[in-house]
Amino acid sequence: MESSGVERAGSLFTEFAVEPRCEACLSTAIEHHPTSRKSGSVIYECSVCGLHGMATRPKLEALAEFATTYDRDMYADWVDITRAGQLDHDHAEVLDRIESLVGGSEGRSIFDVGAGAGSFLSMARDRGFHPTGNDLSQGAVDLAGESGIELLLGDLSEIDDAGEHDVATLWCVLAHVPDGDQLLKDVFDVLKPGGLMYLQTPRWSAMDTMGMKAHDWTRGRMTKITDRRLAMHHMVLHTADSIRAQLERLGFEVVAVEPHVRYTLTTASYLGSLGFGETWQQRLAKPIDGLLNRDLFFRNVLDVYARRPLDA
Numbered sequence: 001m002e003s004s005g006v007e008r009a010g011s012l013f014t015e016f017a018v019e020p021r022c023e024a025c026l027s028t029a030i031e032h033h034p035t036s037r038k039s040g041s042v043i044y045e046c047s048v049c050g051l052h053g054m055a056t057r058p059k060l061e062a063l064a065e066f067a068t069t070y071d072r073d074m075y076a077d078w079v080d081i082t083r084a085g086q087l088d089h090d091h092a093e094v095l096d097r098i099e100s101l102v103g104g105s106e107g108r109s110i111f112d113v114g115a116g117a118g119s120f121l122s123m124a125r126d127r128g129f130h131p132t133g134n135d136l137s138q139g140a141v142d143l144a145g146e147s148g149i150e151l152l153l154g155d156l157s158e159i160d161d162a163g164e165h166d167v168a169t170l171w172c173v174l175a176h177v178p179d180g181d182q183l184l185k186d187v188f189d190v191l192k193p194g195g196l197m198y199l200q201t202p203r204w205s206a207m208d209t210m211g212m213k214a215h216d217w218t219r220g221r222m223t224k225i226t227d228r229r230l231a232m233h234h235m236v237l238h239t240a241d242s243i244r245a246q247l248e249r250l251g252f253e254v255v256a257v258e259p260h261v262r263y264t265l266t267t268a269s270y271l272g273s274l275g276f277g278e279t280w281q282q283r284l285a286k287p288i289d290g291l292l293n294r295d296l297f298f299r300n301v302l303d304v305y306a307r308r309p310l311d312a
């Protein structure tokens with residue numbers, strides 16, 4: 001890929017400062033960590049609910065513009081480095097749970113926000129759900145279309161499906177948007193009263209605590225982990241307390257919040273993205289896969305189930 005991506009990022013990623021309060025629980029008891037010397041980003045931490053987030057972030061329009069640069073083949077390349085078997089396993093596990101909470105799948109509609117290549121919706125359709133969803137990226141819409149999943153192109157706030165769906169799902173979408181409250185309000189609106197939301201979002205884990213210590217002790221010089229875990233593709237890392245606080249404040253009834261070990265990328269790709277060279281990728285991938293398969297690696301995501309109340 002030529003350098004136009006970088007130029008685009010420079011011109012489109014207009015940053016704005018988040019208000020000096022926690023975006024999950026609204027506490028003003030927040031602390032800013034030293035500026036990363038590598039990326040220039042600043043992370044804030046809420047001492048009440050434990051949320052960590054980027055203190056500056058791009059506007060949604062900038063992200064939408066960036067998403068349009070992803071064509072079908074670029075999207076397919078990304079899908080190639082994911083752990084396909086793992087994703088199918090995760091999707092099935094979540095659909096089992098959703099079915100048990102909404103009483104089955106036949107005749108029920110499911111809206112997947114940021115549906116990507118549509119693999120989750122394909123599985124939902126095979127189980128009897130009526131699948132719909134959206135994505136900001138034309139490449140994703142094209143790829144999903146190849147498996148017969150029709151996605152709407154655009155942001156959720158532009159889609160007029162108010163109060164229509166039994167289930168709404170968000171696989172790692174919340175952390176990608178600059179304004180989480182707005183996204184969750186839009187999700188609330190597409191659900192029927194009594195409807196169920198499932199979301200997966202990256203979790204503040206022991207690995208992040210270690211990374212943050214290195215970051216703080218070196219005054220922003222050792223930022224390999226913090227820059228990888230909190231950046232423009234992951235603007236917040238939630239704790240169980242912080243996601244619960246945010247959802248309850250917005251009117252959801254929280255059903256369950258559970259930490260999981262779930263790595264979407266192949267271990268070698270993930271290590272590469274953390275800055276490990278190929279030799280170390282090869283040395284570390286096997287032992288880490290062993291831990292992953294036994295559910296012993298860092299619990300890096302939260303699974304959250306919450307309802308729109310029947311009377312709201």
Ligand SMILES: [Zn+2]
Pocket residue numbers: 022023024025026027046047048049050051242
């Ligand atoms: Zn907070």
